Amino acid sequence: MERLRSSAKKKKKSVLRKVIDFFVKSEYHAYLVGGYVRDSTLGRESIDIDVVVEGDAIAAARKLNEKIKGKIVAYAEFGTASISVDNLRVDLASARTEKYKSPAHLPHVFPSTIVEDLNRRDFTINAIAMSISRENFGEIFDPFEGLADIKRKLIRILHRNSFIDDPTRIFRALRYKNRFGFKLEEDTERLMREAVKEGMVKRLSGQRILNELNLIFAEDSYGETVNDLSYYGIFAIKRNELRLMPTSNSHAFYYLLSKLPRNSLPLSKKEKEIVDDFRNIDEMMVKLNKATKKSMLYTLLSPVAEEVTEAITLIKPELQEKIKTFNALKRINPFITGKDLRKYGFKPDKQYAKILRKIFVLQIDKKLASRREAIEHLKTLRKK
Ligand code: ATP
Secondary structure: OHHHHHHHHHHHHHHHHHHHHHHHHOOOEEEEEOHHHHHHHHOOOOOEEEEEEEOOHHHHHHHHHHHHOOEEEEEOOOOEEEEEEOOEEEEEEEOEEEEOOOOOOOOEEEEOOHHHHHHOOOEHHHOOEEEOOOOOOOOEEOOOOHHHHHHHOEEOEOOOOHHHHOOHHHHHHHHHHHHHOOEEOHHHHHHHHHHHHOOOHHHOOHHHHHHHHHHHHOOOOHHHHHHHHHHOOOOOOOHHHHOOOOOOHHHHHHHHHOOOOOOOOOOOHHHHHHHHHHHOHHHHHHHHHHOOOHHHHHHHHOOOOHHHHHHHHHHOHHHHHHHHHHHHHHOOOOOOOHHHHHHOOOOOOOHHHHHHHHHHHHHHOOOOOOHHHHHHHHHHHHHO
């Protein structure tokens, strides 16, 4: 493992060296920015290399890629390009300024210089740039004193209106705070509370909120961030409602969604089903506690999403045995399948799953001892 990590580190260093080498020898004014500068100051590994170019970043990316020979994707409408090489990503963007026409909506973008570009960023710790151009290589641009905030372990916004312009920064602030174990700077915290009070989160589209939640749950510190979402009233959830949050990112994600108002987020049909099942998880665990017979376990758990049964074992380890028994039941070959239902004249509809479940329960309880008996039983059902 250690060796793997150190080889990944070496690859990253070599990609970084090639990127720097290219820009130092070129005419471009280019800068390392954002996560990379922040993380190297913190002594942490950073996944991506972010470069801002004063000028056409896509053209620069194409020339750079002739040297590093990765896979390049350009996004003309944003003036950005990404190069994937050795499992790493180099993101190149043209320096830009943004104007917010209306709060909580995406901004208009204009070309600009590095200082203006830093000015549009979310927090001081992300608004630091290091030149990789020939004439001022290594020069640090830190107009908002981000380096000092890294030392003081503070998350600080750049402008009073920051959370109003872009309320996704409310989620981002808490994510960084908990990822690094930092604090919200006093004014930042106050302005964040004000933005929440003014209902700015509700002005975001469901998709933008969902993106932020996905980012939060991709981090080890998701539990703390979820507590903060409750503490700051970003979602109307009492802390007490979160007491049963499962200890795994993916299950906790659905658990949190189940505490939010229905239909507030654009989920797929499958995800909606999972979230609905999570809504009933407390009740389900109470029933499961009481269930003694195998057939009861099956009746209770078979309609429920697998993610929920998995989560139950995380929330209440004492129910693990019952879930194990249920999983073993699922592996038993049923006497009757959908094919039989068709053969014996049942019209394919929603009832299919119900009928199959009922017959399987009789099989589990040994009330039907063979396939022949099960078919006889099926015929009686059709007559009714
Ligand atoms: P990480 O990837 O480690 O979470 P990052 O800093 O690379 O951190 P990204 O989400 O990739 O984060 O964003 C890259 C940079 O873009 C950030 O460092 C920040 O400066 C800027 N940025 C991203 N989202 C916003 C936003 N909503 N408002 C202002 N600036 C932003």
